Amino acid sequence: MNAKEWLTKAKKEGFAIGAFNVGNLETLEAIVAAAKAKKAPVIIEASPGESSFMGYNNLVDLAQNYKDEGVAIILNLDHATEFEKVKQAFDAGFDYLHFDGGQLPFEENVAIAKQVVEMAHPKAVMVEGEVDHITGSSDLHTGEKVASEQVKGNYSDPQKAREFVERTGVDTYASFIGNAHGLYADEKRLDLNRLKEIRQVIPDTFLSLHGGSGVNQEDIKAAIEIGVNKINVNTEMRNAYRKELEELLRTSDEVAMYKLYPEIIEEVQKVVGEKIDLFGSAGKV
Numbered sequence: 001m002n003a004k005e006w007l008t009k010a011k012k013e014g015f016a017i018g019a020f021n022v023g024n025l026e027t028l029e030a031i032v033a034a035a036k037a038k039k040a041p042v043i044i045e046a047s048p049g050e051s052s053f054m055g056y057n058n059l060v061d062l063a064q065n066y067k068d069e070g071v072a073i074i075l076n077l078d079h080a081t082e083f084e085k086v087k088q089a090f091d092a093g094f095d096y097l098h099f100d101g102g103q104l105p106f107e108e109n110v111a112i113a114k115q116v117v118e119m120a121h122p123k124a125v126m127v128e129g130e131v132d133h134i135t136g137s138s139d140l141h142t143g144e145k146v147a148s149e150q151v152k153g154n155y156s157d158p159q160k161a162r163e164f165v166e167r168t169g170v171d172t173y174a175s176f177i178g179n180a181h182g183l184y185a186d187e188k189r190l191d192l193n194r195l196k197e198i199r200q201v202i203p204d205t206f207l208s209l210h211g212g213s214g215v216n217q218e219d220i221k222a223a224i225e226i227g228v229n230k231i232n233v234n235t236e237m238r239n240a241y242r243k244e245l246e247e248l249l250r251t252s253d254e255v256a257m258y259k260l261y262p263e264i265i266e267e268v269q270k271v272v273g274e275k276i277d278l279f280g281s282a283g284k285v
């Protein structure tokens with residue numbers, strides 16, 4: 001099944017596919033281990049920074065190796081703000097491209113998103129677009145209340161979302177309804193009424209929810225019920241990785257790092273597995 005077929009299945013059956021960021025091989029192995037254990041489809045995503053670090057072609061080949069083993073993987077370029085990065089991922093063979101023009105003037109955003117769609121769709125590659133900038137960053141902001149970050153952006157305007165989708169033909173719309181990127185001192189709450197309004201005006205478009213770390217679990221379930229089919233998670237995994245790494249370095253003299261990684265992978269896998277359960281994607285493969 002290709003990316004669109006998986007998202008279509010998710011929409012029909014009312015679950016969300018977890019979109020998990022990778023910045024290194026261990027994290028990729030953790031996601032794949034969770035996907036196998038839970039029999040769940042997963043979106044493996046890498047930002048332009050993460051993709052440059054790992055290598056665009058390397059990511060495609062790694063994903064392909066796991067696909068050959070029967071793991072349902074969609075490889076997604078996450079938050080590319082420039083056309084040339086999107087093109088680089090497309091040329092390498094990514095399955096799904098997120099062009100983030102959320103900080104550009106609306107007309108410029110529309111023009112580039114349209115160009116991405118024209119490039120991607122003939123090859124059945126999916127495109128995600130964004131209008132109102134999703135605030136925050138995939139880091140720990142544990143000294144801050146999430147509201148301080150939420151107010152820095154405008155929540156998605158349903159009418160603007162409709163115009164954007166109609167004019168560009170993107171497959172997925174990335175809504176901002178309180179889902180700031182990163183982990184904060186308190187839980188994120190979502191504006192579910194806003195999400196319903198967006199769902200109503202673009203009923204045929206897939207909806208994604210970024211900033212999936214640290215969101216109230218009932219809000220996540222409600223968002224999936226309303227129609228979110230892709231939920232992005234990064235910071236909670238990064239945090240689990242780093243905490244376990246610090247612990248291991250403090251308590252071990254090992255220099256063969258690969259011998260330490262299984263314990264890190266296990267911790268990251270736990271985070272991914274919990275998300276898969278919450279998103280309702282377990283058992284779908």
Ligand SMILES: [Zn+2]
Binds near residue numbers: 079134181210211232
């Ligand atoms: Zn994001």
